[in-house]
Amino acid sequence: MKEQEQVQKDASKGVSRRNFLKTLGVTGAALSMPVTLLAATGNNMDPGGFETIKANEQVKFRKEIPKIFYKRIPKTEGYIGTTQVTPDAVGFPDAREHGFSQFFIHGANKDYTGEWGQLLKEAQEEKKKLVATFDEQQLEDMMWGDAITQASDNWHINLEWGKWDPIAINPNKLELPPDVMSLKLKKVAKWFGVDQVGICEIDESLRPFFFKIGRTQGSLRGGQREGVTVDPGREVPWPYPYKYAIVLAKAEGTYGVKTLTGPLNNATVATECGEDDIFPRQLESVIRQLGYDARAQSMNGTEDFNMVAMAVAAGLGELGRNGQIVGPWGAHIRLSVVTTNVPLVADDYMDFGLQEFCKTCKKCAENCPAEALSLEDEPSLIGGVMRYAFDNMKCTKQRTITGCASCAGVCPFTKPDNFIHSVGRVVGRNPLGAKVLKEMDDLFYGVNPTPRDLDGLAPWRI
Numbered sequence: 361m362k363e364q365e366q367v368q369k370d371a372s373k374g375v376s377r378r379n380f381l382k383t384l385g386v387t388g389a390a391l392s393m394p395v396t397l398l399a400a401t402g403n404n405m406d407p408g409g410f411e412t413i414k415a416n417e418q419v420k421f422r423k424e425i426p427k428i429f430y431k432r433i434p435k436t437e438g439y440i441g442t443t444q445v446t447p448d449a450v451g452f453p454d455a456r457e458h459g460f461s462q463f464f465i466h467g468a469n470k471d472y473t474g475e476w477g478q479l480l481k482e483a484q485e486e487k488k489k490l491v492a493t494f495d496e497q498q499l500e501d502m503m504w505g506d507a508i509t510q511a512s513d514n515w516h517i518n519l520e521w522g523k524w525d526p527i528a529i530n531p532n533k534l535e536l537p538p539d540v541m542s543l544k545l546k547k548v549a550k551w552f553g554v555d556q557v558g559i560c561e562i563d564e565s566l567r568p569f570f571f572k573i574g575r576t577q578g579s580l581r582g583g584q585r586e587g588v589t590v591d592p593g594r595e596v597p598w599p600y601p602y603k604y605a606i607v608l609a610k611a612e613g614t615y616g617v618k619t620l621t622g623p624l625n626n627a628t629v630a631t632e633c634g635e636d637d638i639f640p641r642q643l644e645s646v647i648r649q650l651g652y653d654a655r656a657q658s659m660n661g662t663e664d665f666n667m668v669a670m671a672v673a674a675g676l677g678e679l680g681r682n683g684q685i686v687g688p689w690g691a692h693i694r695l696s697v698v699t700t701n702v703p704l705v706a707d708d709y710m711d712f713g714l715q716e717f718c719k720t721c722k723k724c725a726e727n728c729p730a731e732a733l734s735l736e737d738e739p740s741l742i743g744g745v746m747r748y749a750f751d752n753m754k755c756t757k758q759r760t761i762t763g764c765a766s767c768a769g770v771c772p773f774t775k776p777d778n779f780i781h782s783v784g785r786v787v788g789r790n791p792l793g794a795k796v797l798k799e800m801d802d803l804f805y806g807v808n809p810t811p812r813d814l815d816g817l818a819p820w821r822i
């Protein structure tokens with residue numbers, strides 16, 4: 361019932377905004393086009409959007425992104441996707457130094473020394489103070505959110521490096537032309553439930569994005585199992601033993617992400633993250649059953665590389681100001697990968713105008729509660745990668761205290777797949793349209809979007 365009321369509330373909100381736009385008497389050519397299109401949708405303003413919201417507020421996307429939203433660009437030397445990468449680019453050589461790994465190791469050892477130890481202490485104290493202000497409902501919300509998050513993290517913990525027993529490689533190979541095999545594997549992955557699939561070739565251009573030392577325990581393990589406080593690490597071989605990466609992308613529930621921080625946000629992100637332990641392992645098993653070597657990699661801390669770089673290389677989107685992969689459907693994307701030697705065809709890079717759009721937009725940085733994202737007008741070369749600065753320590757602390765995916769939730773591209781937002785996605789592709797789309801987004805959703813209320817969204821709020 362509440363869900364229905366929420367849907368009606370949302371629909372009427374949209375109508376009044378539409379009328380508001382009409383009364384503005386906007387005459388500019390750029391603005392008038394979306395307004396006309398909005399008016400033309402009549403009462404059926406959200407086909408396939410609200411109607412497809414499941415009880416847990418996941419929003420389904422079309423499995424193929426219509427080509428009108430982007431163009432394909434061929435692989436270009438010195439670039440990964442639309443991001444410039446210099447030959448001396450330095451990645452993140454030791455996976456154990458990742459922010460959350462540091463937090464979990466320090467937490468498990470009760471070690472509050474060093475900058476990460478200090479930061480953890482501050483985060484724990486601030487969280488304690490925050491929780492002390494919670495009313496009964498907020499305390500219950502926190503318990504549900506934590507329980508769902510832990511349930512999903514448990515997949516991570518139990519499927520970390522060395523815990524999964526891959527199926528034997530079938531000695532009878534299925535031989536298919538690489539383009540046909542690529543298409544069929546993509547379709548099988550989508551049939552399993554993944555939203556988008558891209559393929560990249562693992563060559564020297566991706567070397568900076570591979571760890572030199574990988575983790576043997578998922579980053580969560582340190583805090584979960586007594587006595588396990590030191591990860592010995594393992595060398596990630598190069599040349600890499602797999603030639604291709606099949607990158608799987610799953611959209612997080614849009615409305616859960618739009619709570620921006622807090623228990624439902626945590627639960628939404630973690631749930632998709634947990635699912636992403638399953639999809640690559642299903643695909644890994646399929647490929648091995650077809651007679652080829654393959655290895656699943658999920659974002660549990662034991663992956664061999666930076667998954668965002670792989671997703672950009674596989675043509676699933678572009679690198680955004682927020683440091684995440686952003687596609688025409690938004691920044692609320694969870695990634696997993698299958699590395700394999702089955703002969704495949706790599707996808708071209710994707711360009712939907714994000715680099716110019718991010719210069720104008722800045723919405724993620726303006727709404728980051730930790731001020732961890734750069735507000736600079738232009739990206740700069742950081743470690744050999746043309747990108748915007750990101751303060752990993754500030755972000756890790758914030759996420760520890762409140763949970764956070766604000767930068768993904770406020771992104772103008774993070775919207776349900778419906779007609780109105782489709783218009784926006786097309787308009788945003790060129791620099792002039794980018795300004796219009798940003799203004800429309802500010803008008804409809806606010807410059808500082810209000811977090812969605814948990815009522816009617818959180819499955820435990822009946």
Ligand code: SF4
Pocket residue numbers: 682724727728729730731732733754755756758759764765766767768
């Ligand atoms: S997750 Fe939150 S704290 Fe981290 S960069 Fe994004 S908005 Fe900022």
Ligand code: SF4
Pocket residue numbers: 680681682686691717718719721722723724725767770771772773
């Ligand atoms: S919120 Fe704006 S600036 Fe940030 S990633 Fe999305 S489009 Fe780029």
